[in-house]
Amino acid sequence: MNDIILYAVVSLGAIGVIAAIILFFVAQKFKVIEDPRIDEVEEVLPAANCGGCGFAGCRNFAEEIVKAGNMEGFNCPVGGADLMTDVGKVLGLEAELKDPEIAVLRCNGSCENSPQKAQYDGVQSCFVANALFSGEGGCAFGCLGCGDCVEACDFDAMYMDKETGLPVVKENCIACGACVKACPRDILELRKRNKKERRIFVSCVNKEKGGPAKKNCSVACIGCGKCQKVCKFDAITIENNLAYIDPIACKLCRKCAPECPTNAIWEVNFPPKKERPVVEVKTDAATKSADVTTEKVAPQKIEKTENDIAVKESPDLKETNDNKENTES
Amino acid sequence: MVLKTFKLGGVHPPENKISAAKSIEILAIPARVSIPVSQVLGAPSTPIVKKGDMVKVGQLIAKGEAFISANVHSSVSGKVLKIDDVLDSSGYRKSSVVIDVDGDEWMDGIDTSEEIIRDISSLQQADIIEKIKAAGIVGLGGATFPSHVKLMVPKGKVAEVLIINGVECEPYLTADHRLMLEKGEQLLIGIQILMKGLGVDRAIIGIENNKADAIDHLNNLTANYPGVSVQPLKVQYPQGGEKQLIKACINREVPSGKLPIEVGAVVNNVGTAFAVYEAIQKNKPLIERIVTVTGKSLTETANFMVRIGTPISDLIEKVGGLPEDTGKVISGGPMMGKALNSVDAAVVKGTSGILIINNTEAKRSQAVNCIRCGKCTTVCPMGLEPFYLSQVAKMENFDAAEKNRIMDCIECGSCMFICPSYRPLLDYIRLGKSKVGKIMRSRQN
Numbered sequence: 001m002n003d004i005i006l007y008a009v010v011s012l013g014a015i016g017v018i019a020a021i022i023l024f025f026v027a028q029k030f031k032v033i034e035d036p037r038i039d040e041v042e043e044v045l046p047a048a049n050c051g052g053c054g055f056a057g058c059r060n061f062a063e064e065i066v067k068a069g070n071m072e073g074f075n076c077p078v079g080g081a082d083l084m085t086d087v088g089k090v091l092g093l094e095a096e097l098k099d100p101e102i103a104v105l106r107c108n109g110s111c112e113n114s115p116q117k118a119q120y121d122g123v124q125s126c127f128v129a130n131a132l133f134s135g136e137g138g139c140a141f142g143c144l145g146c147g148d149c150v151e152a153c154d155f156d157a158m159y160m161d162k163e164t165g166l167p168v169v170k171e172n173c174i175a176c177g178a179c180v181k182a183c184p185r186d187i188l189e190l191r192k193r194n195k196k197e198r199r200i201f202v203s204c205v206n207k208e209k210g211g212p213a214k215k216n217c218s219v220a221c222i223g224c225g226k227c228q229k230v231c232k233f234d235a236i237t238i239e240n241n242l243a244y245i246d247p248i249a250c251k252l253c254r255k256c257a258p259e260c261p262t263n264a265i266w267e268v269n270f271p272p273k274k275e276r277p278v279v280e281v282k283t284d285a286a287t288k289s290a291d292v293t294t295e296k297v298a299p300q301k302i303e304k305t306e307n308d309i310a311v312k313e314s315p316d317l318k319e320t321n322d323n324k325e326n327t328e329s
Numbered sequence: 330m331v332l333k334t335f336k337l338g339g340v341h342p343p344e345n346k347i348s349a350a351k352s353i354e355i356l357a358i359p360a361r362v363s364i365p366v367s368q369v370l371g372a373p374s375t376p377i378v379k380k381g382d383m384v385k386v387g388q389l390i391a392k393g394e395a396f397i398s399a400n401v402h403s404s405v406s407g408k409v410l411k412i413d414d415v416l417d418s419s420g421y422r423k424s425s426v427v428i429d430v431d432g433d434e435w436m437d438g439i440d441t442s443e444e445i446i447r448d449i450s451s452l453q454q455a456d457i458i459e460k461i462k463a464a465g466i467v468g469l470g471g472a473t474f475p476s477h478v479k480l481m482v483p484k485g486k487v488a489e490v491l492i493i494n495g496v497e498c499e500p501y502l503t504a505d506h507r508l509m510l511e512k513g514e515q516l517l518i519g520i521q522i523l524m525k526g527l528g529v530d531r532a533i534i535g536i537e538n539n540k541a542d543a544i545d546h547l548n549n550l551t552a553n554y555p556g557v558s559v560q561p562l563k564v565q566y567p568q569g570g571e572k573q574l575i576k577a578c579i580n581r582e583v584p585s586g587k588l589p590i591e592v593g594a595v596v597n598n599v600g601t602a603f604a605v606y607e608a609i610q611k612n613k614p615l616i617e618r619i620v621t622v623t624g625k626s627l628t629e630t631a632n633f634m635v636r637i638g639t640p641i642s643d644l645i646e647k648v649g650g651l652p653e654d655t656g657k658v659i660s661g662g663p664m665m666g667k668a669l670n671s672v673d674a675a676v677v678k679g680t681s682g683i684l685i686i687n688n689t690e691a692k693r694s695q696a697v698n699c700i701r702c703g704k705c706t707t708v709c710p711m712g713l714e715p716f717y718l719s720q721v722a723k724m725e726n727f728d729a730a731e732k733n734r735i736m737d738c739i740e741c742g743s744c745m746f747i748c749p750s751y752r753p754l755l756d757y758i759r760l761g762k763s764k765v766g767k768i769m770r771s772r773q774n
Binding site for chain 1: 414416419420421422667668670671692693753756757759760763
């Protein structure tokens with residue numbers, strides 16, 4: 001009995017020792033020399049593996065950036081500038097900072113603006129719906145409202161607004177671009193966040209001519225070109241009956257938005273313009289005035305701080321009026 | 330006697346052939362037609378007329394230049410109003426030629442008489458293919474694949490038998506049934522021409538057993554046409570599928586991912602055979618087709634001979650307008666047809682029927698969890714596993730989808746029809762098919 005235990009211990013022990021020796025030499029022979037900085041960079045990264053940087057996860061990003069030896073073209077949208085500076089410190093490089101971006105929905109075809117003409121009862125997938133028909137509102141370019149983008153978002157930065165039937169991007173969007181890829185109609189776009197989250201963009205991607213576009217949606221871009229004429233910075237281009245505002249060239253002067261006959265140009269997070277509420281107070285019934293005045297007080301404060309915008313305001317309006325006359329004649 | 334059919338899978342949906350007894354009625358020419366320039370499963374055609382041109386019936390208005398494409402002819406005479414993007418049945422805009430009708434003037438050389446021309450002895454094989462191509466004939470069963478391409482047998486392959494598809498396995502539709510009854514003789518001459526064009530001496534017309542009158546009628550006629558035989562088939566959906574029909578008629582199986590010519594067969598629809606007769610014996614291009622207009626709520630159903638480009642609303646109006654309880658208007662049959670976005674869309678070469686479904690039947694039932702009953706696998710005529718394919722397509726595991734032969738799916742909808750949990754299996758499989766197709770194409774390039 002004792003012998004059996006002894007044999008077992010000795011033989012297994014011997015096998016273990018021999019295997020250990022073999023493994024030691026094999027490990028020496030096939031040793032993978034890896035840059036220790038890869039681990040260090042990976043440590044800094046958020047480990048979200050979202051793919052927003054364009055690589056297959058955080059580890060791959062770390063490997064590639066160490067291999068490249070410079071930071072050109074590398075950006076982790078999740079961590080943003082702070083994180084890229086940290087990565088730069090690990091690598092001993094100067095971080096190339098990119099403006100923070102956010103996903104923007106370029107469609108305003110809500111149930112109200114683009115009334116339902118057909119009903120879709122298939123699978124709730126934009127990709128499937130896109131292959132079958134043009135959309136419940138009739139617009140062949142607009143949002144289908146099945147929420148592929150919301151499903152694709154790993155950061156809980158999007159939700160479907162039940163009232164409008166359109167997805168909404170929340171401020172915590174890190175611009176990983178997953179929703180942009182998920183959208184079969186290229187409606188979502190990554191745009192610069194700008195100072196104070198202020199953005200101006202054309203909220204429409206309809207390439208049809210004015211008439212048919214307007215027939216399906218009251219807020220469609222009809223490609224009239226009025227915005228292009230007032231833009232002093234050549235930021236607006238019109239192609240295929242659709243205006244596009246270049247986020248880099250745009251200086252947020254706000255001249256284009258009031259020009260748009262269909263309100264397709266959106267200004268986000270701007271204080272309301274001075275003139276508008278005043279007019280409303282005069283014309284509207286007294287009951288409404290209370291709300292309007294409270295609205296008016298708050299924005300005025302902001303306008304004082306952002307003086308460069310506020311100053312430009314009043315002369316612009318005259319100019320735009322002139323332009324309107326010109327285009328009409 | 331045990332009737333022939335395909336062996337794998339299949340379902341038997343309620344037939345509902347309401348309009349079977351209604352003879353073909355010629356629909357009045359509309360005031361305006363819009364003819365899409367691309368009505369073919371292949372490369373789009375190029376319009377060759379311009380705004381303001383006067384066109385005659387049968388005049389070429391769009392030329393198919395690529396190998397897999399087809400010519401488009403004017404179905405009316407009148408003035409070209411515009412060449413513009415017009416809404417099609419899915420709500421997307423497609424380039425179309427819009428013509429304002431003025432009279433009914435035909436091109437010279439087109440024989441519009443009712444007289445049947447039987448003599449085909451002077452025809453040459455190459456001429457037949459060339460004429461079919463010029464007439465813009467496509468598969469009228471619904472897939473709209475150019476017919477002349479089917480007749481050009483690739484090198485190294487031999488065509489042995491021509492199979493004519495008179496199955497019409499889709500519920501409700503009766504267009505092919507009426508055609509076989511009323512134009513039997515012309516149909517058989519068309520088959521003879523196709524046989525000559527293909528270089529075969531045997532043709533089988535596959536007809537499901539629920540069209541006994543058509544089987545009898547054609548059986549009587551085939552005595553004068555050597556080589557052509559009628560094969561009655563057991564009623565089973567989707568027998569009208571090319572591969573299913575080959576299996577049913579000559580008991581051969583087309584390998585996965587291959588064309589029917591691999592087993593020596595070429596399949597054409599009865600509608601196509603009739604169009605071939607008209608193109609070659611009467612010199613008449615494909616400018617009209619038979620469309621069934623049917624539905625349970627309609628007071629009247631009909632089989633119309635319709636000029637291509639007629640608005641679908643005209644057809645519906647002729648049978649008494651849309652009933653109040655309309656839920657869906659479908660182009661095609663209930664199994665494979667597509668719901669229309671708007672009834673203003675035009676009849677195209679692939680429109681085999683207009684089906685009006687009432688509110689209660691149009692609604693899809695709420696999908697619940699899969700209970701792993703395996704019914705979808707049992708009924709799949711291609712031997713696929715629909716529940717698995719739909720799931721991997723949904724999860725975007727396209728490798729697994731490709732390995733499990735998702736591209737073999739013929740989109741017949743049997744799986745969705747039988748599913749006790751009302752799962753949208755085919756929707757996801759279609760999604761998977763388009764994605765896998767893209768991946769495969771990019772790999773080839």
